[in-house]
Structures are given as C-alpha cells and as structure tokens.
Amino acid sequence: MATDTSAPALQxxxxxxxxxxxxxxxxxxxxxxxxxxxxxxxxxxxxxxxxKEEGLTRSHFYLPGHGLLYEILSELNxxxxxxxxxxxxxxxxxxxxxxxxxxxxxITDIYTYAPNAAHFMTHLTIVKDKYVLRSIISTCTESIxxxxxxxxxxxxxxxxxxxxVLAIRQGRESTRGFSxxxxxxxxxxxxxEILAGEMEVQGVATGYSDLDRMTKGLKPGEMxxxxxxxxxxxxxxxxxxxxxxxxxxxxxTMVFSCExxxxxxxxxxxxxxxxxxxxxxxxxxxxxxxxxGKLKRAIKEIGESKxxxxxxxxxxxxxxxxxxxxxxxxxxxxxxAIDYLxxxxxxxxxxxxxxxxxxxxxxxxxxxxxxxxxxxxVVLAQLNRGxxxxxxxxxxxxxxxxxxxxxxxxQDADMIGxxxxxxxxxxxxEDKEAEAGKAELVLAKNRNGETGHVPLTFMAEWMRFETxxxxxxxx
Numbered sequence: 001m002a003t004d005t006s007a008p009a010l011q012x013x014x015x016x017x018x019x020x021x022x023x024x025x026x027x028x029x030x031x032x033x034x035x036x037x038x039x040x041x042x043x044x045x046x047x048x049x050x051x052k053e054e055g056l057t058r059s060h061f062y063l064p065g066h067g068l069l070y071e072i073l074s075e076l077n078x079x080x081x082x083x084x085x086x087x088x089x090x091x092x093x094x095x096x097x098x099x100x101x102x103x104x105x106x107i108t109d110i111y112t113y114a115p116n117a118a119h120f121m122t123h124l125t126i127v128k129d130k131y132v133l134r135s136i137i138s139t140c141t142e143s144i145x146x147x148x149x150x151x152x153x154x155x156x157x158x159x160x161x162x163x164x165v166l167a168i169r170q171g172r173e174s175t176r177g178f179s180x181x182x183x184x185x186x187x188x189x190x191x192x193e194i195l196a197g198e199m200e201v202q203g204v205a206t207g208y209s210d211l212d213r214m215t216k217g218l219k220p221g222e223m224x225x226x227x228x229x230x231x232x233x234x235x236x237x238x239x240x241x242x243x244x245x246x247x248x249x250x251x252x253t254m255v256f257s258c259e260x261x262x263x264x265x266x267x268x269x270x271x272x273x274x275x276x277x278x279x280x281x282x283x284x285x286x287x288x289x290x291x292x293g294k295l296k297r298a299i300k301e302i303g304e305s306k307x308x309x310x311x312x313x314x315x316x317x318x319x320x321x322x323x324x325x326x327x328x329x330x331x332x333x334x335x336x337a338i339d340y341l342x343x344x345x346x347x348x349x350x351x352x353x354x355x356x357x358x359x360x361x362x363x364x365x366x367x368x369x370x371x372x373x374x375x376x377x378v379v380l381a382q383l384n385r386g387x388x389x390x391x392x393x394x395x396x397x398x399x400x401x402x403x404x405x406x407x408x409x410x411q412d413a414d415m416i417g418x419x420x421x422x423x424x425x426x427x428x429x430e431d432k433e434a435e436a437g438k439a440e441l442v443l444a445k446n447r448n449g450e451t452g453h454v455p456l457t458f459m460a461e462w463m464r465f466e467t468x469x470x471x472x473x474x475x
Contacts (some may be wrong), residue, residue, distance in 0.1 A: 027133040028062035032123035037066060038114035041107075044083035047120060048073055052322035060131040065101045069110070072101075073093055076448075078318065080372070085111060135168045184266060184303040188295070203376060206250055207244030209467050210256040210454045214414060214443055216353060216361055218245075218335070218376035223367045223412060225341070225439075227381040227403055228386075228419040233439070234380050235260065236463040237419060237456075239269055242307070242337050243376060245430060247273070252306035254327050257342035262309040266302075268463055274298035277461045306331060316345045317365040322432050328373045336373075338366065340380035341409070360408040367412040381409060387420065396425030400444045416445040421458055439465060 034055075039047045052074060059066035072092065076083050085107065092098040092107075101107060143161045151157050203217030218224060228234040239255075246253035257265050262287060271278050274294040276287075287295075308331075320338075327333045338344070345360045351358035370377040386402035387395070398418040403409050410416065420442075425434035441454040457468040 009038050021390070026062070026137060027130045029123075029126045029130050030066075032064065032126040032250050033061055033063065033066045034110050035114040035123040036120055036127060037069060037073075038112070039117035039120045040070070041083065041085070041088075041111045042114075043117060044073065044077060047117060048077040048083075049322045049325050050120070051124065052077075052319055053326055054121075054128075055319060056124065056128070057426065060127055062130065062134075065106070068097065069101045069107070072384050074318075078321075088333050132168060136165075137165045139168065177406075184270060184299045188270075188299050202400060204245050204249060206241045207248070207467075208241075208441075208454060208465075210452075211417075211441065211443065214446060214454070215453060216449060218378070219448075220374040221371045221378060222376045222414040222447075223370050224376060224378045224415045224417070225381050225403075225409060225413040226378060226417045226419060227383050227390065227398065229385075229398070232419050232421055232424070233458055233460075233463070233465065234419050236268070236272070236443070236458075238337050238339060238378055238380055239265065239272070239463075242335070243269060243273060245300075245335050246307045247301055247305045250305070251335065252327075252331050253335040254308045254310065254324060254333050256315060256323075256336070256338045257309060257311045258313055258315060259339055261310065262311040265309050265311070270295070270298050272300055272463045275462050275464075279461070308333075314343060317348050317362045318347065320344065321365060321369050322375060324369055328375065333373075334375055336375055337378045338377065338379040340382060341366070342382050355471050356383050363409045363412045383418070387425075396420055398442065410445065414447040415443065417454070418442040418444050438468075 001086045011269065036047070036051065040051065040360040051070070053450065056070070058067035061070060072088070073083060076088075076091075089098065091103050092101060098104065109345045129461035139161070143157075143164075146157055203215075203222070205212050205217050206215075215224075226234055226238060242253055242255060245251045249270045254436065255265065260268075267278070274291075274297070276291055276295060309319075310326060312319070324333070324336055341362060342359065346361040346365070347359045348358075348361060351361050366377055366379055381403060382400040383398055387398045390397065398416070398420055400410055400416055402418075403416075418441070421435075423432050423438060426435050437457050437459070439458040441456060441457040443451045443454060455468040458465055
C-alpha cells in the first residue's frame with residue numbers, strides 16, 4: 001500500500017478555505033481520532049476490521065499522521081500480519097515514515113490514550129461526522145468560487161454540485177448486513193398489502209445431484225464462479241443453492257448483493273421456496289388456503305435460518321472482506337455468495353488505471369478470502385457477447401473465454417459453471433416451445449474433479465432451477 005511521506009504528521013491543523021473567515025479551523029475531533037487508533041493498536045483483529053467494515057478511510061482523519069497510521073494498520077491487517085508496537089516502530093522506521101506519524105512517543109501516547117474500547121463506535125461516528133462537515137465546506141467553497149466565475153453552462157455546474165453533494169451522502173452511509181429475520185416479516189407484510197388492493201459429499205451439497213456428484217460438494221477454501229449472459233437466471237440459481245445450504249442444511253450464510261436490494265433478495269427467496277409466482281400478485285388475486293399456508297411455512301423456515309444479506313452497491317473488495325471476517329468470527333458463517341463480481345470495486349491506485357487489473361485484484365481477493373476463512377464462496381460473473389456470435393448448434397453455448405475481463409478469474413476459480421437456457425436462443429416459436437424450461441450448467445472447470453454438463457429445468461414462474469434427468473423432458 002502506498003504511503004504519503006510528503007509532510008510530517010503533527011503539523012498545524014488545516015485552516016478553513018472559507019472566504020468569510022479564513023482564520024477558522026476546519027471541523028475536527030482529535031480526541032476521538034486518537035481513541036479509535038488506540039483501540040486498533042490494542043485489539044487489531046477486532047477493531048481494524050470493524051473500522052474497515054464501517055467504511056473508515058485515511059481521508060476521514062483530520063491529522064495526516066493519524067490517517068497514515070491507520071493506513072499502515074489496515075495494510076498489516078489485510079496481510080494477516082500481527083500488529084504490535086515494537087514491530088510497528090521498526091516497520092515505520094524502515095520505510096522512513098516514523099517521523100510522519102509523530103515518532104515513537106506519539107504512537108505510545110496513542111496506545112495508552114483510551115483505557116478501553118467501550119466507546120469505539122461512538123468515537124468512530126464523531127470522526128466520520130467531522131469528515132462530512134469538512135467535505136461539505138470543501139465542496140461548497142469550490143462551488144461558490146466557480147459560481148462567482150459566471151460559468152457559461154449553469155446547468156452543468158448545478159449537475160456537478162448535485163453529484164458531489166450526493167457523493168458525500170453516499171460516502172457517509174454504511175449499509176450493514178442483517179439477519180434474515182429483519183426482512184421476512186416485511187415480505188409477508190408486503191404480500192398482505194398486495195392482497196388488500198441424498199448423496200455423500202466432502203463439502204456442503206448444492207442440492208443438484210449431478211453437480212454434487214462432479215464436485216463432491218462446495219468445499220472450504222474453494223471459489224465457485226457461476227457465469228452467464230444477462231437474463232439466464234444466475235441470481236436465481238445462486239439463491240437456490242443458498243436456500244438449500246442455509247435453510248435445509250442449517251449452514252450460516254452471508255450474501256453480498258450488489259445489484260438487488262436485500263428486500264428483493266428475501267422476497268424472491270420466500271416466494272421461490274413457497275412455489276408462488278410474484279407476477280400473479282395484484283388486484284383481484286385471491287390465494288388459496290394452501291398457497292397462504294405454503295407462504296407462511298416458507299417465512300417460518302427462512303426466518304429461523306442464519307442468513308445475512310448485505311446490499312451495499314459497488315462495495316469495495318477490502319470492505320467486503322472485512323465484513324465477511326466479522327461474520328465468520330461472530331457467527332461461524334459456512335458459505336458466502338456474491339452477486340456479482342464485476343460490480344465490486346478495488347480502491348488500489350493500480351486498479352484505478354486498468355479495469356482488467358481491477359477485476360484481477362477483486363478475483364484474487366475473493367479467492368484469498370475463501371482460503372483465509374476456510375469457507376466456499378459462490379460468486380456470479382457476467383459473460384461477454386460471445387455466445388450470441390456463434391452459429392448452428394453452438395449458438396448461445398458459453399465458453400470460459402467469454403468471461404468479461406477474464407484474466408485471473410479463470411486462474412483463481414476452483415470451479416467455473418457456465419449457465420445458459422436453450423430456449424433463449426431458439427429462432428422460431430416452435431423451437432422455443434420445444435426447448436421451454438431446458439437449462440444447462442456447463443461445469444467447464446473443476447480443479448478437483450470431473451467436468452461436464454449439468455442438466456437443469458428452469459421454472460421461471462417460481463424463479464427456481466430443478467434437477468433434470470438427462471433423458472427427461474422438462475415439464
């Protein structure tokens with residue numbers, strides 16, 4: 001991780017850039033900054049990860065030296081390196097930046113500053129709030145200056161100001177993963193509102209017999225990439241696997257959804273398990289007693305499971321890893337599912353200059369997380385337009401080379417499944433009818449087993465994939 005050695009840490013506080021009062025200091029809270037750093041030094045495993053989960057960055061600190069120290073601690077945490085004072089002093093000395101964090105005495109003072117970490121979250125909130133205030137001042141000062149310059153395109157200036165203010169709000173909010181119990185009641189409430197107007201495996205079984213036979217289940221440390229073109233149903237397949245593992249096998253599971261909200265994910269999960277069609281809900285729909293019973297049973301079963309959904313859009317890979325670590329430590333999560341890889345971000349400077357480099361860092365980060373936590377990770381990925389460009393019997397059939405910005409994805413993944421539905425590419429109505437419901441998961445890579453085709457039946461009404469015998473026509 002790059003560090004800034006341009007100026008000593010314990011410099012005078014930055015001044016406000018306000019035209020009205022240039023002598024006023026920008027909002028800051030040095031005490032809370034020292035307090036949260038003190039907690040991180042005393043219990044790195046607990047508090048560094050928690051700070052990253054809450055979206056804390058170097059920029060949130062008022063004193064550059066505090067921000068630099070946090071960056072170094074974060075770097076050591078990412079590498080799994082033990083954090084203790086003697087080694088930390090030596091590292092900072094070797095890099096020539098010990099003076100930039102105030103020297104050994106300043107770090108010792110920080111270490112002894114907070115007697116306990118009981119107020120960590122309170123102090124973290126104060127630090128983030130002060131950063132928001134500084135961001136508002138900076139944005140408004142720059143906007144005022146530009147407005148005084150009488151720009152020709154006023155609408156463009158207004159649009160840019162709106163975007164910058166919105167960015168401040170988005171940076172301030174930190175979406176937390178939550179237990180499924182917090183959402184199933186909302187799903188049932190929404191439903192009521194609408195009505196008013198066995199095989200042996202080495203890992204965890206997916207519920208699809210052919211896939212489990214080939215893979216021997218999803219094993220700890222493995223990264224399983226499920227890739228498809230849009231509208232093939234890859235999210236449905238992922239959630240069917242999550243449902244079987246989390247609800248039927250009682251394995252604590254965490255889902256990161258970058259595309260759909262937590263409510264949408266839970267709603268689909270509930271209705272899919274109940275075998276009810278959400279598309280039929282509306283004015284005039286009258287469910288039978290049996291349908292209501294199925295819905296209530298699905299809500300009860302899912303509500304009693306240990307499932308967490310985090311719907312942070314564009315979540316950085318380091319934040320995702322911090323959240324996953326905490327959930328593993330506190331709840332023993334045994335499966336992680338991510339929807340989907342290309343919607344994640346990497347905040348490294350190298351990634352900013354290359355999309356392929358960014359995807360490579362994300363893919364490597366997911367694989368490293370699977371190994372670190374010793375859990376299987378199912379991650380969805382998008383394919384390019386390659387399948388549409390093929391002809392004859394190969395039309396629509398995906399290949400590993402179709403992975404977008406594939407690079408290291410093929411290398412990092414232990415298994416790659418390519419999902420497609422033949423009816424989607426049928427050229428005539430007769431062919432579409434004949435192929436309706438047919439789906440295939442091509443297990444194109446399996447590091448520890450055989451590859452091949454897994455025949456499935458897609459029930460679009462329920463958003464479910466079911467096992468299909470190789471000689472069986474889908475219903």
